[in-house]
Amino acid sequence: MIDVRREPPSGEYADRVLRLIGSHGWTVEHIGSPDGRRPAITSTVGLCLRGHPEFVVFGCDVLEGFMLLEPLALAVENGKRFESCAELTDLSAGSERFGLISYPNSTRHLPTVNELFRREGTAPIPALVLFRSGLPETPTPPGTARRARYTTYSVATYEAMRAAARAEAQ
Numbered sequence: 001m002i003d004v005r006r007e008p009p010s011g012e013y014a015d016r017v018l019r020l021i022g023s024h025g026w027t028v029e030h031i032g033s034p035d036g037r038r039p040a041i042t043s044t045v046g047l048c049l050r051g052h053p054e055f056v057v058f059g060c061d062v063l064e065g066f067m068l069l070e071p072l073a074l075a076v077e078n079g080k081r082f083e084s085c086a087e088l089t090d091l092s093a094g095s096e097r098f099g100l101i102s103y104p105n106s107t108r109h110l111p112t113v114n115e116l117f118r119r120e121g122t123a124p125i126p127a128l129v130l131f132r133s134g135l136p137e138t139p140t141p142p143g144t145a146r147r148a149r150y151t152t153y154s155v156a157t158y159e160a161m162r163a164a165a166r167a168e169a170q
Helices: 011-024 063-075 109-116 145-169
Strands: 003-004 025-032 041-044 052-057 099-103 127-132
Touching: 003 011, 003 063, 011 109, 025 063, 041 063, 052 063, 063 127
Parallel strands: 003 025, 052 127
Antiparallel strands: 025 041, 041 052, 099 127
């Protein structure tokens, strides 16, 4: 139920994704960076057909990405709804926390779901980015800076959106 690809979705690949969604209701796609300069992207494909945003996680290998996204997709399959600024206590272990943040322009990072299910002239398929919020905000050792930079940006954005939502609720 995992697809790994490096090219745009078309033909046989798109047919295979649609068959997986027809059989299982959703699938997970992993897009690696051929040159390793960008973080890999792992996302769900098919949850939008249930009226739910897709899930995406950056910087994971295939197995880790699947293991992080599968419980979320199964929860959606069982009727649960997730929203931006949600903290996911079920996935948390120790000091590591996970959260979700809205990712409104998914066309660049989720091409398959947008090519298969987005209607012409409509907004991109909505997505929620899963991130670890228990990572340090300090400089990281060489070789991990790119991954931490993506995560730190998401954490800072998440914390700002969460504070704004709390202030608005009061």
